[in-house]
Amino acid sequence: MDYFLQQLINGVTLGSIYGLIAIGYTMVYGIIGMINFAHGDIFMVGSFVALILIVALGITAATPVLLLILALALVLVVAMALTAVWGWTVERIAYRPLRGSFRLAPLITAIGASIALQNFVQVSQGAKNKPLQPLISGGFQLTDGGADGSGFIVNLSYVQILIVVTTVILMVGFTYLINNTNLGRSQRACEQDRKMAALLGVNVDRTISLTFVMGASLAAVAGLMFLLYYGVVDFYIGFLAGVKAFTAAVLGGIGSLPGAMLGGLLIGLIETFWSGYFSVEYKDVAAFSILAIVLIFMPEGLLGQPEVEKV
Amino acid sequence: MQARQRDSLLVASLKDSLGGAVITFALACVMVGLKVDVASGRGAELFLEHRWLAVATAVIVVFAGRFLLNMFFWKREDAPSIGISGFLPKGGLGTGSANMLKYGMLVLAVVLPFALMFWLGSRGSRQYIDLAILVLTYVMLGWGLNIVVGLAGLLDLGYVAFYAVGAYSYALLAHYFGFSFWICLPLAGILAAFWGIILGFPVLRLRGDYLAIVTLAFGEIIRVVLLNWYEFTGGPDGLSGIPRPSFFGLEFTRGEGGFADFFGLKYNSIHRIIFLYYLIFIMAMVTNFVTMRLRRMPIGRAWEALREDEIACRALGINTTNTKLTAFALGAMFGGFAGSFFATRQGFISPESFTFLESAIILAIVVLGGLGSQMGVVIAAVVMIGGFEFFREFEEYRMLVFGLIMVVIMVWKPRGLVSSRTPSVALSKNAKGISADLVQEGHG
Numbered sequence: 001m002d003y004f005l006q007q008l009i010n011g012v013t014l015g016s017i018y019g020l021i022a023i024g025y026t027m028v029y030g031i032i033g034m035i036n037f038a039h040g041d042i043f044m045v046g047s048f049v050a051l052i053l054i055v056a057l058g059i060t061a062a063t064p065v066l067l068l069i070l071a072l073a074l075v076l077v078v079a080m081a082l083t084a085v086w087g088w089t090v091e092r093i094a095y096r097p098l099r100g101s102f103r104l105a106p107l108i109t110a111i112g113a114s115i116a117l118q119n120f121v122q123v124s125q126g127a128k129n130k131p132l133q134p135l136i137s138g139g140f141q142l143t144d145g146g147a148d149g150s151g152f153i154v155n156l157s158y159v160q161i162l163i164v165v166t167t168v169i170l171m172v173g174f175t176y177l178i179n180n181t182n183l184g185r186s187q188r189a190c191e192q193d194r195k196m197a198a199l200l201g202v203n204v205d206r207t208i209s210l211t212f213v214m215g216a217s218l219a220a221v222a223g224l225m226f227l228l229y230y231g232v233v234d235f236y237i238g239f240l241a242g243v244k245a246f247t248a249a250v251l252g253g254i255g256s257l258p259g260a261m262l263g264g265l266l267i268g269l270i271e272t273f274w275s276g277y278f279s280v281e282y283k284d285v286a287a288f289s290i291l292a293i294v295l296i297f298m299p300e301g302l303l304g305q306p307e308v309e310k311v
Numbered sequence: 312m313q314a315r316q317r318d319s320l321l322v323a324s325l326k327d328s329l330g331g332a333v334i335t336f337a338l339a340c341v342m343v344g345l346k347v348d349v350a351s352g353r354g355a356e357l358f359l360e361h362r363w364l365a366v367a368t369a370v371i372v373v374f375a376g377r378f379l380l381n382m383f384f385w386k387r388e389d390a391p392s393i394g395i396s397g398f399l400p401k402g403g404l405g406t407g408s409a410n411m412l413k414y415g416m417l418v419l420a421v422v423l424p425f426a427l428m429f430w431l432g433s434r435g436s437r438q439y440i441d442l443a444i445l446v447l448t449y450v451m452l453g454w455g456l457n458i459v460v461g462l463a464g465l466l467d468l469g470y471v472a473f474y475a476v477g478a479y480s481y482a483l484l485a486h487y488f489g490f491s492f493w494i495c496l497p498l499a500g501i502l503a504a505f506w507g508i509i510l511g512f513p514v515l516r517l518r519g520d521y522l523a524i525v526t527l528a529f530g531e532i533i534r535v536v537l538l539n540w541y542e543f544t545g546g547p548d549g550l551s552g553i554p555r556p557s558f559f560g561l562e563f564t565r566g567e568g569g570f571a572d573f574f575g576l577k578y579n580s581i582h583r584i585i586f587l588y589y590l591i592f593i594m595a596m597v598t599n600f601v602t603m604r605l606r607r608m609p610i611g612r613a614w615e616a617l618r619e620d621e622i623a624c625r626a627l628g629i630n631t632t633n634t635k636l637t638a639f640a641l642g643a644m645f646g647g648f649a650g651s652f653f654a655t656r657q658g659f660i661s662p663e664s665f666t667f668l669e670s671a672i673i674l675a676i677v678v679l680g681g682l683g684s685q686m687g688v689v690i691a692a693v694v695m696i697g698g699f700e701f702f703r704e705f706e707e708y709r710m711l712v713f714g715l716i717m718v719v720i721m722v723w724k725p726r727g728l729v730s731s732r733t734p735s736v737a738l739s740k741n742a743k744g745i746s747a748d749l750v751q752e753g754h755g
Binding site for chain 1: 334337338340341342343345346347348349356357358359466468513514516517519520521523524525527528529531532535536538539667668671674675678707708710711713714715716717718721722725
């Protein structure tokens with residue numbers, strides 16, 4: 001039971017990170033109907049930017065708590081802004097010129113952009129993985145392991161709390177943004193019918209760019225969380241995280257924001273329980289199989305709308 | 312646009328270039344300007360290396376480049392999205408010159424090893440023949456994938472799985488049962504085709520991006536299984552000591568009963584390389600021949616129809632299930648042949664050779680060459696694989712450049728370099744050679 005609880009906590013933490021990335025996939029798919037294959041690598045760029053900023057600001061575990069929180073908030077904001085520029089640039093160079101081209105064209109440039117981003121980071125930051133000493137240590141012990149100390153000690157670390165809380169705050173803010181602002185309205189309009197939205201005065205190109213910007217900045221948050229949680233990044237983390245987050249988006253129902261979050265949580269939980277109870281080696285197979293199974297048997301996902309086949 | 316006061320060309324260019332420069336600075340300031348590295352001595356501590364000169368260079372290059380393009384090339388007052396499509400030639404190769412090129416390349420491919428031997432001697436030519444073998448392997452893979460992607464219009468991102476199945480089939484059959492290459496070659500093809508059907512069956516209902524991502528998932532699953540099934544496949548250590556092919560029972564060995572001995576030649580290791588060259592050449596030509604013939608058969612017509620419009624296909628009574636499965640199976644079969652050739656050439660295989668990147672390279676060859684165009688695949692394979700080897704000194708930059716080229720070519724010519732997608736059937740004489748730009752893409 002205690003072991004189960006620990007896996008649950010870890011799964012929710014991991015799921016929050018996947019959920020944040022999945023939002024980027026689901027929004028882009030909702031609005032232009034393409035898989036932004038480079039999104040996983042945008043997440044990777046985000047975590048690198050965060051890492052560099054942390055080292056540049058000289059944040060360590062020894063920094064006083066208040067200062068640490070302030071500095072991390074600063075890192076978060078700057079990383080979000082800079083990663084957003086990366087997301088914007090990828091859209092501008094690789095996707096916008098191909099709007100209206102045949103369907104597979106943007107997917108292929110997306111793969112190209114993904115390879116280019118990965119190797120750009122490998123060239124500019126080196127291929128070695130970068131370990132970061134844990135900045136926030138400690139946490140709560142939920143169980144004491146029994147009187148004789150033979151039980152399992154369940155830990156809920158401060159980092160995990162931070163990750164989940166940040167995710168929840170961002171999700172609430174984000175839902176508000178989509179439901180109640182002009183930007184959100186024009187975005188939903190573009191999602192439903194791009195041509196009609198353009199006729200009614202919505203600047204479609206700008207809305208799509210902003211979608212990429214938002215997706216990328218959320219990916220940057222996920223990048224920072226990933227860095228704080230695992231304490232190590234390399235240029236290759238984007239691929240697997242990207243595929244899993246995409247799985248999450250599909251599982252939750254592509255195009256649906258709560259779906260992306262739910263899917264992220266489920267994927268995080270499935271992955272942790274799979275590695276906790278079955279085998280660690282095959283945990284990626286579990287994620288990939290879920291992706292295939294969901295796409296084949298319920299392509300509309302848990303909370304999505306079934307796609308209507310148009311001639 | 313009309314309402315706003317238009318700036319003069321100079322001011323507009325300056326504004327646009329400044330915008331570009333600011334973006335470049337934002338992109339580069341952290342990711343290029345600072346390099347985070349691990350200190351070797353002090354307990355894996357991180358430190359920063361500053362490279363502001365590189366950032367400044369990038370910003371200046373972008374500013375100047377955009378400014379000059381704005382002033383002298385684009386000649387428009389509103390900044391265009393991307394300028395390259397404007398001043399590069401349009402249109403694919405004409406049919407006449409394409410035919411000439413085809414036969415020219417065929418003749419060149421046939422005489423290549425001897426020409427190289429004659430020119431550079433057996434020692435100097437070895438690396439070039441090796442490169443030619445590599446290029447031909449990719450040509451064959453490209454042609455195999457072309458059936459699935461180019462003809463049937465099913466985007467397969469996991470093609471390397473079949474390559475892996477072919478390679479491992481041969482390696483494992485040789486390892487456990489001691490079968491020779493010539494027995495395993497057809498077996499590997501059949502096994503790969505089986506896997507093509509097994510993996511193709513569940514994805515029949517999917518199309519477009521979803522199909523792509525599921526095939527990617529299948530490809531990765533096969534690789535992860537190969538990596539972790541240590542007792543059977545050797546895991547990350549791979550399989551070594553894979554037997555070499557023989558020439559009608561003659562081994563390429565020194566001494567009695569070998570190839571050189573039988574033909575009364577002096578033993579030279581180059582014989583085996585040349586043999587491998589012709590082997591893959593013949594295999595590739597068979598792939599091409601089969602594809603070209605199938606294109607003229609009902610099944611080939613059905614593939615092309617499926618590519619253009621799946622719903623119309625179904626309305627016309629084409630069995631889309633069979634059509635898709637045959638495309639998957641045939642594409643996979645050729646992938647399997649190429650895989651077993653790869654295994655026998657290397658003598659060693661490990662899951663590392665079958666990553667997603669490999670799939671992306673094969674796909675890039677097919678797509679950049681022009682979907683459905685056999686000649687395009689050859690050109691793209693020669694340019695890309697040859698280019699990879701040519702820039703071997705810039706090892707770390709080449710994949711970066713590869714990714715960028717993939718984006719640039721796709722933006723410049725979405726239909727690929729040889730972009731005429733001639734339908735095999737045309738109603739009237741005039742309709743022949745429809746430019747790809749005119750053909751509307753269907754779903755999928």
